[in-house]
Amino acid sequence: MNITLLANLLPLFAATPTPAEDPASTFIRLLTVFLLAMWVGFEVITKVPQRLHTPLTSGSNAISGVTVVGALVVAGSLTTGFGTLFGLLAILLAMINVAGGFVVTHRMLEMFNPKKK
Amino acid sequence: MSSQAWINLAYLTASMLFIVAFKQMSGPRTAVRGNLLGATGMAIAILAACFEQPVTTSIAEYGIWPLFMLIVFAAIGGGIGATMAIRWPMTGMPQMVALLNGFGGAASMLVAAAELTSTRAVSRFEESARQASAAASLEPWTQFAIAIGLACFIGSVTLTGSLVAFGKLQELPQFKKPWDNPNRQWINLALAVTALFLLWGVFGTSQLLFFLLLVLVAAALGVTLTLPIGGADMPVVICLLNSYSGLAAAAAGFVIDNSVLVIAGSLVGASGLILTAIMCKAMNRSLLGVLFGGLGTTSTVDADEVYAGKIKSAETEELAMILEQADRVVIVPGYGLAVAQAQHAVRELADVLEARGTSVEYAIHPVAGRMPGHMNVLLAEADIPYEQLREMDDINPSFPETDVAIVIGANDVVNPAARNDPDSPIAGMPILDVDKAQTVIVIKRSLSPGFAGIPNPLFAADNTLMYFADGKKALIELTAAVTRD
Numbered sequence: 001m002n003i004t005l006l007a008n009l010l011p012l013f014a015a016t017p018t019p020a021e022d023p024a025s026t027f028i029r030l031l032t033v034f035l036l037a038m039w040v041g042f043e044v045i046t047k048v049p050q051r052l053h054t055p056l057t058s059g060s061n062a063i064s065g066v067t068v069v070g071a072l073v074v075a076g077s078l079t080t081g082f083g084t085l086f087g088l089l090a091i092l093l094a095m096i097n098v099a100g101g102f103v104v105t106h107r108m109l110e111m112f113n114p115k116k117k
Numbered sequence: 118m119s120s121q122a123w124i125n126l127a128y129l130t131a132s133m134l135f136i137v138a139f140k141q142m143s144g145p146r147t148a149v150r151g152n153l154l155g156a157t158g159m160a161i162a163i164l165a166a167c168f169e170q171p172v173t174t175s176i177a178e179y180g181i182w183p184l185f186m187l188i189v190f191a192a193i194g195g196g197i198g199a200t201m202a203i204r205w206p207m208t209g210m211p212q213m214v215a216l217l218n219g220f221g222g223a224a225s226m227l228v229a230a231a232e233l234t235s236t237r238a239v240s241r242f243e244e245s246a247r248q249a250s251a252a253a254s255l256e257p258w259t260q261f262a263i264a265i266g267l268a269c270f271i272g273s274v275t276l277t278g279s280l281v282a283f284g285k286l287q288e289l290p291q292f293k294k295p296w297d298n299p300n301r302q303w304i305n306l307a308l309a310v311t312a313l314f315l316l317w318g319v320f321g322t323s324q325l326l327f328f329l330l331l332v333l334v335a336a337a338l339g340v341t342l343t344l345p346i347g348g349a350d351m352p353v354v355i356c357l358l359n360s361y362s363g364l365a366a367a368a369a370g371f372v373i374d375n376s377v378l379v380i381a382g383s384l385v386g387a388s389g390l391i392l393t394a395i396m397c398k399a400m401n402r403s404l405l406g407v408l409f410g411g412l413g414t415t416s417t418v419d420a421d422e423v424y425a426g427k428i429k430s431a432e433t434e435e436l437a438m439i440l441e442q443a444d445r446v447v448i449v450p451g452y453g454l455a456v457a458q459a460q461h462a463v464r465e466l467a468d469v470l471e472a473r474g475t476s477v478e479y480a481i482h483p484v485a486g487r488m489p490g491h492m493n494v495l496l497a498e499a500d501i502p503y504e505q506l507r508e509m510d511d512i513n514p515s516f517p518e519t520d521v522a523i524v525i526g527a528n529d530v531v532n533p534a535a536r537n538d539p540d541s542p543i544a545g546m547p548i549l550d551v552d553k554a555q556t557v558i559v560i561k562r563s564l565s566p567g568f569a570g571i572p573n574p575l576f577a578a579d580n581t582l583m584y585f586a587d588g589k590k591a592l593i594e595l596t597a598a599v600t601r602d
Contacts, residue, residue: 003528009271017394023259024260025262025589026260026261026374027260027264028377030370030374030376030379031370033380033383034377034380037132037381037384037387038383038384038386038387039387040387041139041383041384041387042387044139044384045139045384045387046391047137047140047143048142048143049143049508050395050481050489050493050509051490051493051506051508052142052143052145052148052491052493053392053395053483053490054210054490054491054493054494055142055490056392056489056490057214057356057388057392057488057490058210058213059138059139059142059151059152059155059222060139061214061359062155062159062217063135063155063159063384064218064221064359064365064366064381064382064385065217065220065221065224065366066131066135066162066366066378066381067221067224067228067366067369067378067382068163068166068191068224069128069162069163069165069166069377070166070225070228070232070372070373070375070378071224071227071228071231072163072166072167072169072172072187073166073169073171073172073373074165074232075190075231076169076171076187076602077171077174077175078175078183079171079234079235079278080234080235081232082234083229083231083232083234083235084228084235085231086228086559087227088186088187088190088229089227090224090225090231091190091191091194091200091224092190092191092193092194092197093220093221093223093224093227094194094224095193095194096194096195096197096198096201096217096220097195097198097220097221097224097362098195098198098219099197100199100202100213100217101196101202102152102155102159102202103199103202103203104201104205104210105152106149106152106208107203108497109145109148110149110500111207111497112497113145113146113149113502115503
């Protein structure tokens with residue numbers, strides 16, 4: 001039963017709708033993905049110990065920089081001057097977020113795991 | 118498989134890696150791998166984005182230059198981020214997280230704005246308008262506009278809110294005085310209502326002006342919401358902004374119809390919400406109370422009544438003797454310890470005690486520090502082993518078997534009134550039960566109250582010895598005294 005459920009959910013991950021998909025369906029498809037991921041997030045993150053909550057925050061911070069994907073697409077499409085400018089600025093800011101977040105998280109986690117002397 | 122299908126598969130892989138990354142955060146060893154997996158997922162998603170059809174079309178038309186431009190901007194951003202991350206001091210971690218949250222929110226807002234100005238948006242609106250004359254609604258445009266409006270709104274609030282939070286945490290002079298305009302709730306309400314109207318307005322138009330106004334109103338709201346929040350409540354704000362930055366990314370995902378943005382964004386949104394709830398619970402505050410109000414009830418307990426004639430202060434030699442006879446010592450550090458930069462001094466005292474065969478552990482309250490888990494990072498930086506850092510619920514039952522509890526720079530989180538006095542403003546707040554230890558040593562400069570502004574009966578308890586001194590100096594002197602004997 002779970003397998004059929006999964007099979008039904010798989011098309012949700014398709015990023016681009018079939019040409020026939022109407023906007024309301026697109027919206028609901030993305031909303032489904034959103035709510036399911038939210039739920040997975042709650043399940044997984046409640047298991048993180050409080051001792052690691054700072055690296056969790058900075059690590060999740062880095063992951064929120066995923067908006068760089070959107071920035072690359074809108075900047076790369078070169079449709080209008082403004083669009084490209086906004087997109088490039090977004091790439092810059094999102095990449096500061098991504099690189100800063102992952103590197104500082106690594107730095108912190110290394111401190112929790114001191115090298116054997 | 119079409120090239121779009123390969124790209125989607127890459128996004129799916131990235132999404133799964135993000136989930137595994139969060140999952141691996143459950144222990145310090147796996148967390149290192151988890152973080153690297155998260156970074157790998159991000160690299161995969163970024164690479165896949167470069168093969169998206171809008172980008173490849175540009176490359177086909179203009180050659181390699183568009184791609185080059187994207188890489189240059191990404192490299193500059195990455196370089197700035199990595200440099201910040203390597204140089205930033207651990208005590209300033211909340212500021213850095215605040216700043217990065219703001220950048221993330223701003224990026225999501227810009228993605229939505231860029232998409233709005235693109236020809237795709239214009240054609241979508243025109244098509245909607247054409248259909249509307251035939252049918253009855255602007256439906257295709259509405260779906261799109263909700264997402265753009267939300268991404269602009271959340272992104273903008275996150276940006277300015279984070280910058281204000283950064284300023285307050287960094288203790289910039291402009292933010293020293295809390296903003297206590299008596300009408301601020303009305304100002305917030307007016308801004309929120311205006312934002313709602315603008316959101317509603319964008320559903321019926323493709324005018325850039327509405328979005329611009331929406332961004333400006335949201336920016337103002339970010340400032341007015343964050344400015345009045347006091348220093349002690351900063352951990353909640355950091356968590357909330359973290360959640361917002363994720364939600365902004367998810368909204369941007371709705372705008373450009375991209376599942377990896379939606380998944381990663383909602384994971385971060387969930388993470389921030391959980392941490393917000395944990396922080397509120399640990400501080401005995403409601404989220405609405407943090408956002409809109411002061412502490413609520415004020416103290417009715419008179420400090421003189423609690424302390425009069427009951428305070429026992431001790432000298433270094435006496436305390437050193439007590440420590441030498443202890444089998445088990447628990448150190449309770451508060452943010453005052455980090456301010457005094459005394460983490461290394463703590464570890465030196467612990468080293469000396471351990472060398473004598475005493476077991477030493479650290480009891481960490483969830484709000485010790487300025488963001489969730491901050492104190493643990495500061496102690497880890499001083500090479501204190503992860504296993505000795507104990508969480509509140511974990512260590513509380515063992516206080517009765519503890520010979521000496523040393524409280525440094527903590528106050529409200531060890532106040533037994535939270536447990537014993539139902540009328541106390543902090544009644545019900547989870548605390549560390551240090552008062553149950555055989556002997557409690559409180560290192561503190563004076564009897565001044567903590568953030569809650571109430572006296573602490575612990576200081577007057579029979580088993581408590583006060584050591585009035587600067588935290589770092591006190592620790593160094595204690596260490597020296599124990600070593601001498």
